[in-house]
Amino acid sequence: MFSSLFIFYFLFSFVNCRIHNIDIIDDNRQQILLSTFGFLLGGTMNINVTDFTYDKAGVGKDSMFGFSIAKAKNSGIAESLQSHTSRSCFFYRTEQANEIPHVYFMMDHTSEKPKINVIRHSGDFEYLDIQYEIPSNRIQSNINETLTSNVTITSRQKLEKNETLITEIPINRVGGTSHRFRFQFQVIVKRKNEEGLYNLYFHNCLNKTDAHLNQRSLYINLTTLLIEKNLDNYLSAGEIPLPVLYFTWAVIYFLSGFYWIFVLKTSKHPVYKIHYLMLFLVLTKALSLIFHGINHHYIASNGRHEEAWAILFYITHVLRGLLLIVAILLVGTGFTFIKHVLSERERKLFIIAIPLQILAVVAQIFLEEKEESDPVYVTWKQICFIVDLLCCGAIIFPIVWSIRHLEQSAKTDGKVLSSLSKLKIFRQFYVMIVFYIYLTRIVVYIVKLTVPFRFEWLEVIFFELTTFIFFVFTAYKFQPAINNPYLALSQDSDDDADGEMDIPLTQNPVFEQITKVNQKPRKVSTKLSTKDPSDLITPDEDDEDDYHHIRVSTSHV
Template sequence: MAVTQRGCVVVGYLLILLLVGCRARIHKLTLRNETRVSVDLNNFGFYANGTLDVNLVSLRLPNEQQNSSAHPVGFSLSRSRVNGVLAYPTEETDTCPLTPTEVTGNEEEPVIFFIIDTIGRSVTVKATGNQDNLLTAKPKADESKGQRKTRAADDAKPEDGDQKPDDDKKDSTVVEKKEDDTVPKAPVEATKMEENQFNLGTTKQLTIALDKVDGAYNFSFHMQVGSQAQGLYSLKFHYCQNRVAGRRLPYSFTVEVTEKNPGGYLSAAEIPLSRLYICMAGIFFTAALVWVYTLMKHRYSVFKIHWLMAALAFTKSISLVFHSINFYFINTEGHPIEGWAVMYYITHLLKGALLFITLALIGTGWAFVKYILSDKEKKIFMIVIPLQVLANVAYIIIESTEEGSSEYYLWKEILFLVDLICCGAILFPVVWSIRHLQEASSTDGKAAMNLEKLKLFRHYYVMIVCYIYFTRIIAILLKVTMPFQWQWCYEFLVEVSTLVFFVMTGYKFRPASNNPYLQLPQDEEDVEMDEVVTESGVLEGISKVKKTSNGRERQKESAL
C-alpha cells in the first residue's frame, strides 16, 4: 500500500514538472548544440486575420561557418492544404530550400523564406505563391561610413567574449563623437527605427534588420494572415549543408513563437474541440447512468466486471470534461492552467489503464466463462498495464514538449509503437477464449452453451479489430485528406467510434435475464440441437423423443 501511494506521489510530481515548461500555443524553444539540418518548429492552422509573431532571441553559429555564405541559415513558413502535405519537400536532401536556385516555391501555395545574412547583418525575405499576408518588421537601415567601420570592427572581434565591456563602450563613444561632428544630434524618438508593414502579395522580396548582441544574432517579425492565404502553416528552421570535414557542427538558438486566431490561441482545427469534448462527456455520462440502472435492475445476474465497465464509462466522461476545460484555457490564455491539466492527465491515465484491463478481462472470459485466470493470461496483464502507463507518460511528455525539440519525435514514436503493442496484446486473450470454447464444446457435454458463447467471443473479436483499425488507421487517413479547418472531425470520429464500441460491448455482455449468451439452459436435454443426424443402418428405426418437465411424451418424430 505504501509503495502504491509513493508511486502516485511520484507520478503527480512528474506531471507537475512536465507542465512547468509547457507553454502550449505560446512557444519558447531553446536548442543547444543542435546538429539537425532542419527543425520543425510548429504547425498551426490560421484563419483570415490570424497573427504570427516570431522572435529569434539569440542565434549562435559555429565559428567556422558564421561568416560563410556557403551554409545558408534561416526560416521557412509554408502553407499546406492538408496536414502532412507541405508546399515543398522537407526531407534532409542535398538541396537547400534557402538557396537562390531553390527558392522558387509553388505557384499556388504561399511560401515565405527568411534568409539570414550574418555578414551584411540583414535578413532577406522572399515570398512566393499567391498570398495577401501582411508582414510587419524593422527594415534594414542604410548605414553610414562610420557605422560600417564599427560593424566591421565588431565582426573582427572574437566571439568568446575576450574583449571587455568597457572597450565596447569606448568604441561606440568614439563613433558617436565622429557622427556628432558632422550630423546634428536628433531626438531619440526621431532616430528610433520604426517597424514598417509590407504586403507580401505585391512585395515579393525585402530586407529587414538583423541585430547582434554579445555574439548572438536576433530579429523578429509579425505577420497577419490574409483572406486568400489562410490555411495550415508549417514554420521551420534550416541550417543547410551544416557539415565540415564529414562532421556536423553544433549551433544554438532560442526562438519565441506566438500564434493566434481571431477567436483565440487555438489552431483552426482545434477551435471546436472544447465544445466537442464537453458534449461527448455528457453523452458518455448518460450512457454510464443507463448502464448503472441496468445493473441495478438485474442485480442478481451482475458480475464484478460489469461494475468495472461502469467505472470505465464514468472515468472516460470525467477525462473528457477536464480535456474540454484544458482546451478552453489554452484558447483564452495561450497556455494550460497547471491544475486542470494535471487533473486531465491523471484521468486520462486511469481511463487508458481501465480500458485495456476491461477489454483483456472480457477477452479472457473472466466471470462469463471462468473465474480464474491462467498464468498465460496473467502475463498479458503484466505486460499490458506497464505498457499503458508508459504510453500515457509518453502522451503527457508529447503534450508538454515543444514540437521542435528532438525528444518530441522520440516520444511520439514510442507512443505509436507502445499503443500498437497494447492493441495487439489484448487480442490474444480473445483468441485463447475462442480456442478454449471450441475445445470445450466437444468435451464437457454442454455444447450448445459453449457454441453460443463461442459465437459471442467471435463477434467481440471482430469488434475489437474494427475499433483498432478505425481509430488507429482509417481515422488518421481521413485526417490527412481533410481540409485544415475540418481536421477536428478526426477527434469526433474517434470519440463516436469509442462510444459505439462501448455501447455494443455493453449490449453483448449485458446482465439481462433474456441475454442468450449469459443465461443459457444448463440441462442439455432441454435444448434443441441444430444438428443433422446421418442415417445409417445402425440408427434405422430409432426415434427422437422430446419430453416435457413432467416426463410425458409430447412429440415423436420418425427417423425413417
C-alpha cells in the first residue's frame, strides 16, 4: 500500500493542473502545444515567460519564434488544427488563419529593442484584448503570486487611457545577452464572440531563406508560468459541471451497491464469490467518483489539486479498472458458475490481461495529469490507445470460448434445452460487452469531438450512463436465482456425472434390464414377484435356444 502511494506521488505530485509550470529543455519541435482550454466571457490567460533561450549558432536572420492562439468551437476542430502541421513555418501559413480565428505573437529578437508583434486574424479576434506589463527584477515567487492582479490593474489603466488595441509587447533581455529573454502578457475574453476552445502553441520556425541553416535542428529552452481561468473557476468551460456530476454518480453507485447487498443477504439461492466481487467493484467505482469529484473541486477553486485526494483517486481508479476486467473475465470464462478450475489457456489470459489493464489505467492517469507540451505526452497517448484496445480484445476471447463450449455440449451431452438456455445468456453477455466497448470507446470519443466546447461534460454523462447500464444488465443476468439457467449449470453438472454412471453392465440379453445406479445411499429390497406369474424365473417357451430371461422387481423403502 505504501509503495503504491510512493509511486503515485513520484509520478504525479509535480503536476499543477490549471496553473501550468511549463519547462521545455533542448527541444527542436517546430510546433509545441502548450495548452487547450475553454474560455467563457470574462476568462483570462496569463503567460509569464521567465526564461527563453535558443541555440545561437543555428539561428539565421529569418529565424522566428513566438506563440499563437487558435480558437475552435469543439475538440474535433482543435485536434484537426494539431494534426495539420506543416514543415513550413506556421507564421508563413495564412490559409488556416482565414478560416479559423488566430492571434500571432511573433518575436522580433534581432532588433536593438526586442519586442513581440501581435497580429490578429478573423473577425472574432479583431478586438481581442491583449495586455502586458514589463517584468521587473522581482523574485519569481512574488511574480507568481501577483501576476494576475498586477497585469490586470496596470494594463487596463493603460488601455483605458490609450483606447487602442496593443500591437506590440516589449521584451527584456536577461543578463545583457542577445539570445535570452523574458516577457509576460495577458489575454482577456471581453466579448461573446471571443468565447471558444483556445489552443496555445509555441512555434520554433527555422530559417526560411538560408537552405543550409534550414536543415539544422534549432534547439530552444522555455520556462513559462501559464494561468488559465474562467471568472472564479479554474476549470475549462466544458469541465465546470464535472464536480457535481461525479458526486451525483457516486451517490447512484453507492445506492446500487447497498441494494446489491440487500439482494445477496436476502437471497435463498446460492451466492457465489463472484457476486461479492461485483459488490466490491460497484463500491470501488463509487469511491473513485467521490475522490475524482473532490479533486476537481480543489482544481476549480485553487487551480491545482490536493495531493492527498489526488492519490486516493489514482489508487481507487486503478483498483476499479482491475476489478472490472477480473469480473468480466471470470463471468466470461464461467468460473465459479460453470467450473471451479480455470484452464491453462484461461490462466495465461489472466496473466496477460490484468497487467495490461493496470498499464492502461496508469497511462490514462498520466495523460490527464501530464502537461500537453511534454515530448512523451503523445507517446503515452498512443500507449494508452493500444493497450486499451488489447484489453478490449482480451475480455471478448473467453466469452467466445464459452459459447463454443456450450455449442459443442448441446450436440454431445444430450441436454439440448439446458445448453441452449445457457448459450443464449452467453450470447447476450457477448453482445452487451461489444456494445459497452463500442459505446465507451468510439461513441464517447465522437461525442467529445462533435459537441460544442461548453458541453464537453456530456462525454462524462454518456460514459457513466453506459457503464451503469452495463453493470445493471450483468447483475440482472447473473444474480442469485433458482431459475437462472446460467447458475443452474452446477446442478446440471452433477446430474451429468450421475448420468455417465447409468450405463448397461453388459450387452448380454440375459442382463439387458440390469443397470448400475449411482445414487445417494438408500435402502433397496429386491425380491421376485409372486403376484405376477410372468415375474417368475421360467423358461421362455418361444425361445428356441432355451435362454432363460430374468425379471427383477425392485421396491424402494
